[in-house]
Amino acid sequence: MKYQSTRNQHTQVSSTRAVLQGLAPDGGLYMPTQFPPFDWQSVLQKDAYGMASQILSALLPDFEDMAALVKKGYAGKFETEDLTPLVPVGDQYVLELFRGPTSAFKDVALSMLPQLITAARAQEGQKEETLILTATSGDTGKAALEGFHDVSGTRIIVFYPDGGVSAVQKAQMVTQSGENVCVCAVRGNFDDAQTGVKQVFAACGEKDLLAGKNAVLSSANSINIGRLTPQVMYYFKAYADLVKAGRIGVGDRVHFVVPTGNFGDILAGYFAKLLGLPIGRLVCASNENNVLTDFLGSGVYDRRRPFHKTLSPSMDILVSSNLERLLYLLSGQDAAYVAELMQQLQEKGFYQVRPAILEKLHQEFGCCWCDDDATKKTIGTVWEKYHYLCDTHTAVAWTAAEQFRPGDGAPVVVLSTASPYKFPAAVLAALSGDASGDEFAVMERLHAKTGVPIPKNLAGLRAKAVRHRDVIDREDMLSYVIEKAGEAQW
Numbered sequence: 455m456k457y458q459s460t461r462n463q464h465t466q467v468s469s470t471r472a473v474l475q476g477l478a479p480d481g482g483l484y485m486p487t488q489f490p491p492f493d494w495q496s497v498l499q500k501d502a503y504g505m506a507s508q509i510l511s512a513l514l515p516d517f518e519d520m521a522a523l524v525k526k527g528y529a530g531k532f533e534t535e536d537l538t539p540l541v542p543v544g545d546q547y548v549l550e551l552f553r554g555p556t557s558a559f560k561d562v563a564l565s566m567l568p569q570l571i572t573a574a575r576a577q578e579g580q581k582e583e584t585l586i587l588t589a590t591s592g593d594t595g596k597a598a599l600e601g602f603h604d605v606s607g608t609r610i611i612v613f614y615p616d617g618g619v620s621a622v623q624k625a626q627m628v629t630q631s632g633e634n635v636c637v638c639a640v641r642g643n644f645d646d647a648q649t650g651v652k653q654v655f656a657a658c659g660e661k662d663l664l665a666g667k668n669a670v671l672s673s674a675n676s677i678n679i680g681r682l683t684p685q686v687m688y689y690f691k692a693y694a695d696l697v698k699a700g701r702i703g704v705g706d707r708v709h710f711v712v713p714t715g716n717f718g719d720i721l722a723g724y725f726a727k728l729l730g731l732p733i734g735r736l737v738c739a740s741n742e743n744n745v746l747t748d749f750l751g752s753g754v755y756d757r758r759r760p761f762h763k764t765l766s767p768s769m770d771i772l773v774s775s776n777l778e779r780l781l782y783l784l785s786g787q788d789a790a791y792v793a794e795l796m797q798q799l800q801e802k803g804f805y806q807v808r809p810a811i812l813e814k815l816h817q818e819f820g821c822c823w824c825d826d827d828a829t830k831k832t833i834g835t836v837w838e839k840y841h842y843l844c845d846t847h848t849a850v851a852w853t854a855a856e857q858f859r860p861g862d863g864a865p866v867v868v869l870s871t872a873s874p875y876k877f878p879a880a881v882l883a884a885l886s887g888d889a890s891g892d893e894f895a896v897m898e899r900l901h902a903k904t905g906v907p908i909p910k911n912l913a914g915l916r917a918k919a920v921r922h923r924d925v926i927d928r929e930d931m932l933s934y935v936i937e938k939a940g941e942a943q944w
């Protein structure tokens with residue numbers, strides 16, 4: 455099994471190379487040439503580590519000793535050794551993905567990615583430093599910094615939208631220690647930062663702008679297949695937990711509701727399904743930036759719409775990168791067609807998929823969006839009814855799950871992507887508490903009101919010194935990267 459670009463089937467590389475490069479040279483995303491035959495039932499018997507290594511070995515076949523990489527990636531970093539606990543809440547289930555070192559679901563992938571990149575560097579004999587460029591809507595940045603800090607042979611630059619992340623998220627990033635880390639705010643929103651990063655990749659690829667600087671670019675965003683593939687594990691894990699609890703038998707269907715931004719998380723669920731896991735619907739839950747739910751309903755992707763800043767900022771995205779991978783799969787791996795759609799999106803701001811693809815979308819996916827008022831209301835009712843405290847992103851998914859009534863008796867699993875303490879002001883306000891003032895004081899008040907423990911990594915943040923203060927315009931991202939790459943020491 456090789457990897458090939460979604461925009462050109464003649465670009466084929468090994469899985470180690472795909473992870474090292476991040477983005478294909480033609481601007482496409484790497485995808486497996488085919489999904490391997492997979493014994494999905496045997497995976498259900500294993501623990502979380504065993505599941506991760508069996509799945510990753512199948513999807514990234516060129517890596518030697520995946521079990522050792524998995525162990526190094528996760529051991530001792532999560533609150534529980536089963537990594538992603540499944541919790542029954544009411545008659546639904548919450549899959550808690552935020553028990554990692556930065557309290558965001560991105561830890562599941564970004565604890566593994568540095569291991570994969572380090573191994574791929576060794577196997578491919580890469581001598582230059584790997585320079586990781588990352589745009590973040592808040593959570594990827596910190597999780598990537600935590601994963602990569604002081605990993606030898608790598609450096610990482612994180613760009614976040616100035617004013618576009620919560621105070622806690624910002625504090626998590628700007629206090630990051632490590633000799634190989636750099637954090638910079640960009641004036642604009644997340645799409646500006648993400649587009650800027652893609653343009654840096656394109657410019658450096660075309661003109662060899664990093665020549666002589668001992669650096670090769672890679673990405674920690676979910677455009678990197680090494681970021682996406684570790685997320686497949688928790689769908690299997692949730693399924694296995696439902697079997698163990700006696701809620702389902704092996705072979706029964708399960709539905710998943712996924713709070714969605716860049717379409718990485720939900721696409722990992724689709725990968726799990728392609729590997730054989732009996733998933734019913736994958737329900738895409740959006741906030742007011744509902745470009746994806748509109749698309750899943752109509753087949754028209756139209757980013758020409760206002761950008762809303764919402765209470766679930768990690769989903770404030772209008773250009774959803776990983777959708778390209780789904781289009782590639784649903785079009786029967788028609789790279790020329792995908793390239794054409796992506797060009798239309800760039801030039802005209804919209805595209806419409808052919809009817810056969812829309813039909814498949816309707817078969818596989820569900821969709822539902824809600825605004826901030828509904829999000830807050832859900833946080834309040836879930837707390838009142840079940841004494842379960844959820845964050846704003848999880849609340850968007852919970853709201854979608856309430857509206858999604860499959861009527862087949864199959865369990866519904868809501869993916870929970872962040873700790874409520876990452877967004878304490880919004881969460882406390884939803885519980886009608888006083889959410890004014892400093893966000894760290896609000897965190898304490900939320901704790902006093904609910905008794906839910908504050909994760910250690912967040913509790914200690916306030917006392918940490920700020921180490922990163924740069925703020926730049928989007929137009930200056932390329933020169934910033936080139937300058938940084940040229941500096942011997944940061």
Ligand SMILES: *Cc1c(COP(=O)(O)O)cnc(C)c1O
Pocket residue numbers: 558559560593594676713714715716717718719720768769847871872
């Ligand atoms: C990144 C993120 C999401 C969206 O995940 P995608 O893979 O981009 O769809 C949802 N919730 C939180 C808290 C996130 O950090």
